[in-house]
Amino acid sequence: MNAGIPAAARELTDRLGPDAVATSGPLYDRTRRVWNGAVTNRPALVVHARGTADVQAAVRAARDHGLPLSVRGGGHDWLGRGVRDGALVIDLAGMRRVEVDAQAAVATVDGGATAADLIGAASPHGLSAVTGTVGAVGVAGLTLGGGYGLLNGRFGLALDNLLAADVVLADGRAVTADADHEAELFWAIRGGGGNFGVVTSMRHRLHRADPILAGTIFYPLPQAAAVLDRLNEVLSAAPDELTVAIAMLTGPGGAPGLGLLPAWSGDPAPGEAHIDRLRRLGSPAFAKVGPTTYSDLLHANDEQGETIGHHVACRTRSVPHLTPDTVSALVKAAATFTSPLSRVLCGQFHGAAARVPVESTAFGLRRNHIMATIISWWPPGDAEPHQTWADAVSEALARDALPGGYPNGLSPDDTTQIADAYGPNATRLRAAKTRYDPSNTFTATPLP
Known part of the structure; x- marks a missing residue:
């Protein structure tokens, strides 16, 4: 046990009060539990911050007593980096205004x-x-x-x-x-x-932006390759108002397939024509797209995607467009699901996002692309087949992938992708890290 833990706990309890500091108990257990049930980390102590002063006190205590530090926000990082083993964890759940x-x-x-x-x-x-x-x-x-x-x-x-x-x-x-x-x-x-x-x-x-036209168009798996091939033309010509997410997932009937998740955020009249074009890429098993609010859309996605306690492993690749190899990899991923919860979610990057000069922010990829998140998701049990599936899908997508990957989805083991994840901004980003955090106190996502 780190000798600094009891001293840090006493100091923070005296400063912030007993309800703000926990080393065990129900509140501690609730904090260390995150979206990915495979994460079983045990922090040294948890500080439930209520404002900036509490955060400052926790950061200084970690520094003064030689404790590693992590910050828990929404708890959705699949690796559980917000609740590091043996660390002082700053829990921001009480700061949601x-x-x-x-x-x-x-x-x-x-x-x-x-x-x-x-x-x-x-x-x-x-x-x-x-x-x-x-x-x-x-x-x-x-x-x-x-x-x-x-x-x-x-x-x-x-x-x-x-x-x-x-x-x-x-x-x-x-x-x-x-x-x-x-x-x-x-x-x-x-x-x-x-x-x-x-x-x-x-x-x-x-x-x-409200109301938006949004929803799901679901195609059976035998149609997926042809639909994705035709989708390329739609995505390449998409106006800013149309963003289309792609999901290889298990449908309501229990069979895998292709879901197109469009969102039109402009004038509804031309939007209907764009949505109709997506419906006509094949013969959908169902298509439910209509006016909604962004709030209702988020709520619907939460209902479909929040299976707390199940185990998760993620990989990420970015591809320039839906190449034949990429289409083949996506279709095979759905055909070989090891769990009906698993999926591959692909976000379209275009329009306003792609027009920002790459040097304007640290984000390293500003050309049109599709960012794929491979999510292997299973009830507690043997992890090996599910992790093997995720690795196989990642390797198949790597054939046509752009260098790097989305930092929010990379693990420390993804060394090759990390080296290229920030594109031309890597050197400047490392210099900023040295300037603002020379002791590497914060390790939220991997840096090159």
């Missing part, structure tokens, strides 16, 4: 807020935000790593809509990073992940 300035179309978002918290606060004002597709995911982790979602074509990545962030650095100082203050830190956190400090608050640009 969202305030909306409707006139300025800006949301101020606490560091522990989820996508559902943000969208729920913005929706009553007729506003929306760029998030991922699942409401339970933490806004900070998603944004700092990139933030693929169904509004990327029109409004860019989540990180492209970050206006400012309040950050507690490794020495315990609290700073504000934006275009005019700590500009290099602001550059680094937009794509460099949570490797530079604890984001306690963010300002996000909001947009008027």
Whole structure:
């Protein structure tokens, strides 16, 4: 046992109160439990932060007592890096406030807020935000790593809509990073992940996008190859208002197939024609697409995708488009599922997201592409066949993949992909890491 743990626990209990610090018990167990049930890490102690001062106290205690540190936001990192073994964990679940300035179309978002918290606060004002597709995911982790979602074509990545962030650095100082203050830190956190400090608050640009046309068009697996081949033309000509996610998954009847998940965020009239084109790529088993709100869309995805306690292994590859080898790999992935929960989710990157100069943020890939997340997902049990399936799909997609991969999905073992994950920004990003966190206190996502 690290000799600093009892001293840090006493110090933080005296400063923050007994309800804010836990080394065991129900609150401790609830904090260390994350989306991926395969993660069984046991932190040394957990600090339930209620504001910036609590975060500063925890960071300083970890530094002074020689404890590793991690930060738990939404708990959706599949590797469980937010709840490191033997670490002091700062739990931001008590910091989920969202305030909306409707006139300025800006949301101020606490560091522990989820996508559902943000969208729920913005929706009553007729506003929306760029998030991922699942409401339970933490806004900070998603944004700092990139933030693929169904509004990327029109409004860019989540990180492209970050206006400012309040950050507690490794020495315990609290700073504000934006275009005019700590500009290099602001550059680094937009794509460099949570490797530079604890984001306690963010300002996000909001947009008027509701209602959107969204839903699912599901094709049986025998049609998948032909539909994906035809889809290439649709994606290459897609206007900013149309973003189409692709999902190889098990359908409602228990058979695997191809799901197209379009979102049209512009004038509904031309949007109907684009959606109809997607319906006519084959003979869908079902097609349910219509007007909805972004809030309802997130809620529906949460209902379909939140199987807490099951085990998860993820891989990620980015491909330039749906090449014949990529199509073959996706179809084979669905045909060889080792669990009906497993899936391959592909996000379309185009439009506004692709027009941002690559040097403007630390995010390293600004050309049109499709980002595939391979999710092997199974009830507790033998992991080997499921991990083998994920590795096989990743290797098959690697044939035509672009260098690197989405940092939010990479593990420390993905050394080849990590080396290229930040593209031309790697050297500058390493320099920023040395400047702001020379002791490598924060290790949220892998850096080259």
